[in-house]
Amino acid sequence: MTTKHKAIALISGGLDSLLAVRVMQEQGIEVEGINFYTGFCVEGHTHAIRNSDKDKQKRNNALWAAEQLGIKLHIVDVIEEYKDVLLNPKHGYGANMNPCLDCKIFMVGKAVQWIQENRKDGFDFIITGEVIGQRPMSQRKQTMPIVAKESGAEDILVRPLCAKNLPATKPELEGWIDREKMYDFSGRTRKPQMALAEKYGFKDYASPAGGCCFLTDKNYSDKLVDLWDARGTREYEMDDIMLLKVGRHIRPKPEFKLIIARDAGESKYLEGYRKQFVTIQIVSHNGPLTMVDGDIKPEDFELAAGVVARYGQGREAEQVEVHISVPGQDVKIMNIKPLTVEQVNEEWHV
Amino acid sequence: MSQHELDARRMLCPMPVIKTQNKVKELVVGDILNVICTDPGALSDIPAWARINGHTILGHQSNDDELTITVQVGG
Ligand code: SF4
Numbered sequence: 001m002t003t004k005h006k007a008i009a010l011i012s013g014g015l016d017s018l019l020a021v022r023v024m025q026e027q028g029i030e031v032e033g034i035n036f037y038t039g040f041c042v043e044g045h046t047h048a049i050r051n052s053d054k055d056k057q058k059r060n061n062a063l064w065a066a067e068q069l070g071i072k073l074h075i076v077d078v079i080e081e082y083k084d085v086l087l088n089p090k091h092g093y094g095a096n097m098n099p100c101l102d103c104k105i106f107m108v109g110k111a112v113q114w115i116q117e118n119r120k121d122g123f124d125f126i127i128t129g130e131v132i133g134q135r136p137m138s139q140r141k142q143t144m145p146i147v148a149k150e151s152g153a154e155d156i157l158v159r160p161l162c163a164k165n166l167p168a169t170k171p172e173l174e175g176w177i178d179r180e181k182m183y184d185f186s187g188r189t190r191k192p193q194m195a196l197a198e199k200y201g202f203k204d205y206a207s208p209a210g211g212c213c214f215l216t217d218k219n220y221s222d223k224l225v226d227l228w229d230a231r232g233t234r235e236y237e238m239d240d241i242m243l244l245k246v247g248r249h250i251r252p253k254p255e256f257k258l259i260i261a262r263d264a265g266e267s268k269y270l271e272g273y274r275k276q277f278v279t280i281q282i283v284s285h286n287g288p289l290t291m292v293d294g295d296i297k298p299e300d301f302e303l304a305a306g307v308v309a310r311y312g313q314g315r316e317a318e319q320v321e322v323h324i325s326v327p328g329q330d331v332k333i334m335n336i337k338p339l340t341v342e343q344v345n346e347e348w349h350v
Numbered sequence: 351m352s353q354h355e356l357d358a359r360r361m362l363c364p365m366p367v368i369k370t371q372n373k374v375k376e377l378v379v380g381d382i383l384n385v386i387c388t389d390p391g392a393l394s395d396i397p398a399w400a401r402i403n404g405h406t407i408l409g410h411q412s413n414d415d416e417l418t419i420t421v422q423v424g425g
Contacts, residue, residue, distance in 0.1 A: 037364055060364055060391070063398040072403055077368050242362065272360055 005176040006030045007158070008111050009127040011073060012212045013061025015193055015205045016129030016161060021069050022200050023160040024127055027177045031127065033073040034114060035062040036107050038082040039241045040213040061206040068202060078110065079238055086215070087234050096221035098213065100138035101146065104130070108151035125156040125171045131193075132162045132186040141165070161185045161193070214245065223249055226350045230254055230294060243293065246270065248311070249350035252303055256294035257350065260311050275327055280308045284321035287312025302336055307348075309338035351380040359416065363391035367399045374405065374423055381423045382408070388415055396421065
């Protein structure tokens with residue numbers, strides 16, 4: 001009697017992990033998926049905020065991928081633990097604030113931990129959709145053994161899409177899987193993956209341009225660094241990282257930043273912060289809700305209101321009425337003249 | 351069989367799914383869990399999660415900006 005072997009697969013929601021799992025399923029391996037939520041993932045949340053995103057992707061791609069594959073998916077909240085990965089990456093950052101190599105090591109390491117904690121479920125090995133040369137930082141020939149070693153996975157880490165280019169792993173040596181039925185993809189081209197997707201009949205799969213998270217995005221990374229610089233510390237909370245995805249960010253003074261909603265969806269989202277933060281609302285005209293992050297002094301209210309008024313419908317008016325709400329205080333009513341385009345200094349834009 | 355409630359208001363996806371998943375681990379087959387959330391994305395994510403993991407969505411209700419999704423724990 002042959003025993004059925006079992007693997008846990010890192011599912012990002014992208015095509016590569018989808019294919020890697022299917023390749024293993026074809027070899028009779030029973031697979032369950034694991035997805036790590038760092039807080040920076042491209043998945044979810046933004047669609048809940050912006051109006052314009054409402055019609056777009058309403059699905060969580062990791063869940064979608066699991067459903068296509070007919071596998072269970074465990075989503076793990078790693079927000080707290082991930083801070084150390086982002087703040088102190090041993091292998092450094094990629095083009096932006098993305099610590100991809102440390103991130104991969106961390107996630108594979110968490111999968112190793114999962115296997116140990118769920119011994120009763122009998123997982124034998126780990127699968128990832130990594131492809132040599134696919135990503136400039138984390139997926140290079142030299143980094144593949146680093147991930148295997150530093151994560152503690154060693155020879156139970158299988159990359160079905162490029163296994164033929166790598167040393168044989170335990171599941172291959174033990175005969176649980178057939179090396180010949182895996183692949184030798186390499187380089188940045190997506191063609192082999194697309195052809196395999198076609199073969200398996202996968203359509204509509206997600207193909208995020210940069211990477212699996214916001215940290216590969218220049219704009220997002222700039223805002224994150226600005227936040228750290230302004231605070232003089234690299235601490236962050238979940239609210240901080242969410243707020244970096246919302247609104248237009250303008251910093252007229254080092255001590256405070258204005259987060260100006262870009263549409264009704266974002267205004268509504270910022271509403272939820274009214275009790276904790278100073279907020280600015282134009283009342284004489286239509287205009288976005290603005291949240292103030294940082295320390296704003298009363299003498300800067302006029303400046304802040306002037307900037308905010310620039311983004312409302314009364315931008316050309318002589319005067320607009322603005323309400324400033326400071327938590328625990330009476331609303332301050334101000335009548336101010338909106339700043340001109342020139343007065344909103346280019347350098348204030350984060 | 352017992353009824354439970356989970357407050358996932360103001361959480362953005364996938365947090366409501368993660369919280370639901372973790373709560374369901376503490377429950378037994380047949381238990382009912384009402385998840386109250388405000389992210390409309392939960393309406394597609396929680397049912398997708400339930401289908402994958404063998405749970406049943408008994409229904410959902412929305413009033414104002416809140417959404418209650420009823421999950422019955424499967425085997
Ligand atoms: S893109 Fe983000 S989630 Fe993906 S490996 Fe890099 S740091 Fe990690």
